[in-house]
Amino acid sequence: MKRLVLGSQSPRRKELLELAGYEFEVRPSNADEVIEEGMPPEEAVLHLARVKAENVKVDENEVLLASDTVVVYNGEILGKPKDDQEARKYLRLLSDTTHEVYTGVCLKTNQTVDTFDVKTEVTFFRLSENEIDAYIRTGDAWDKAGGYGIQGKGSLFVEKIHGDYYSVVGLPLSRVARELKRLGIFPE
Structure with a gap:
């Protein structure tokens, strides 16, 4: 029987896999998450997911899941904000x-490496400076691409989405489930 390994410390990805009923081991990657200047977002997320996967060893009966998510505004990738000022800048832009949210996924066995990406469009309401400041004070902007989390208080900013909600959270769960099934891994 094959075992699933999550190559990430992301609490959101862990929660999503648990929500779907998967049993898995967490084996985080220590890869440097660096992308080349000008790399298209769909290539960037695939590159980052692959780099993460390459840094985690898998045994014969294991399937490794590595993933990365970026927020893109006007062609520019918005990473995780470094400070309050950058978080404020991102939220003002959005x-x-x-904007678009891209999530790249890499599924690796000891014999194969498969990747795919999912794009979702997210539309924000107009945000006041008070809303932005209040959100930043919650601390929810940190460790999230684009400076917001759709699964938390950032959901109050979202007017609509077109695409996969769970991909915006950090893992396109239904697509991942189909790919894992193909590799012989099923939820409990």
């Missing part, structure tokens, strides 16, 4: 606009 206010009253539609």
